[in-house]
Amino acid sequence: MKFANSTVPTKIVIPMAPMINVIFLLLIFSMLSMKIVSPEANFNINLPVTAPSHAQSHASLPVIKVGLESDRDGNLTQLTLGGTNLGNDEAAFDRLNKELLLLIGRPGHPHTKDIEVELDADYECQYQYVAKAISLCTGKSDPQTQQGARYVEKIKFAPPHKPKS
Amino acid sequence: MKTRKIELGFTGPNMIPMIDIVFQLVMFFMIAITFENSKADERVKLPRDMLAKPPEVKPEHELVLNFGYQRDKNGNKINAVPTVFYNDRDFEVGELTRVLDAEKRVLEETQGRDVIEKVTVQIRADSEVANGLVQQLIKKCQDSGFTKVSVVDRGRKGL
Numbered sequence: 001m002k003f004a005n006s007t008v009p010t011k012i013v014i015p016m017a018p019m020i021n022v023i024f025l026l027l028i029f030s031m032l033s034m035k036i037v038s039p040e041a042n043f044n045i046n047l048p049v050t051a052p053s054h055a056q057s058h059a060s061l062p063v064i065k066v067g068l069e070s071d072r073d074g075n076l077t078q079l080t081l082g083g084t085n086l087g088n089d090e091a092a093f094d095r096l097n098k099e100l101l102l103l104i105g106r107p108g109h110p111h112t113k114d115i116e117v118e119l120d121a122d123y124e125c126q127y128q129y130v131a132k133a134i135s136l137c138t139g140k141s142d143p144q145t146q147q148g149a150r151y152v153e154k155i156k157f158a159p160p161h162k163p164k165s
Numbered sequence: 166m167k168t169r170k171i172e173l174g175f176t177g178p179n180m181i182p183m184i185d186i187v188f189q190l191v192m193f194f195m196i197a198i199t200f201e202n203s204k205a206d207e208r209v210k211l212p213r214d215m216l217a218k219p220p221e222v223k224p225e226h227e228l229v230l231n232f233g234y235q236r237d238k239n240g241n242k243i244n245a246v247p248t249v250f251y252n253d254r255d256f257e258v259g260e261l262t263r264v265l266d267a268e269k270r271v272l273e274e275t276q277g278r279d280v281i282e283k284v285t286v287q288i289r290a291d292s293e294v295a296n297g298l299v300q301q302l303i304k305k306c307q308d309s310g311f312t313k314v315s316v317v318d319r320g321r322k323g324l
Binding site for chain 1 (some may be wrong): 180184187188190191194195197198212290291292293294295296297298299300301303304316318
């Protein structure tokens with residue numbers, strides 16, 4: 001008996017060209033759509049309500065007051081720590097960081113967790129100085145290892161000043 | 166004289182290594198791709214800070230307020246008064262109460278009444294904005310019931 005299906009099996013060649021075309025299209029689409037965005041960050045601090053508060057946060061730990069005075073254009077004229085003038089240049093912020101470390105003693109110690117810093121900045125003072133002060137009050141970062149040491153977790157703003165007329 | 170006949174087969178280029186590499190590239194780009202979903206406004210020039218770092222856990226609900234100046238193509242200020250850029254509109258700080266109240270209403274209607282306590286307001290303030298105005302903005306948010314407020318900056322280089 002003869003079978004109808006007696007053809008010799010042939011090698012099936014899968015056409016690669018359409019697949020390569022599609023993959024190239026995907027590649028080009030992905031490359032063009034990719035956008036490298038530098039991640040934004042925050043200070044990991046909670047900003048409490050900016051209402052005047054006369055209560056001390058802790059009986060043995062007074063609030064550390066950091067002041068930022070500025071001219072009418074918002075440029076920093078004086079940075080103070082508890083009434084001590086630290087200057088108005090880049091070095092003033094480094095001094096603030098060092099003085100704070102002296103006040104705190106041992107960063108990361110459980111006793112220092114309740115220390116609170118109050119930022120008292122002029123109305124016109126540019127936000128960049130305030131952000132820098134917040135940063136240097138919260139801790140210090142080693143430029144080589146990029147590791148940060150936390151000084152203060154609690155930072156609050158003093159009641160806002162009125163604008164200089 | 167008899168010569169040995171060598172049969173030449175298909176001598177086209179070997180495509181397999183190329184396809185392997187291209188697949189690897191496609192995989193890399195498809196994983197690395199992030200479609201633009203950011204509410205950041207490019208007009209706002211954030212201050213840079215060494216200690217600030219991206220949050221480890223993304224907030225469940227966030228409300229991003231971009232606070233800065235209208236700027237031209239060269240980055241020069243057009244308007245001396247900073248405004249809050251929100252939903253393709255500009256608002257002065259004083260006008261923001263009704264915007265925040267409306268946002269709060271919508272959130273409460275869609276997500277439930279307790280959602281406001283979970284919303285983190287992220288303030289992206291321009292480095293040149295007056296501190297008093299940033300404080301006013303924080304106060305407005307807190308008066309509207311948004312208790313979690315965080316300030317955003319650019320983070321350290323190379324992050």
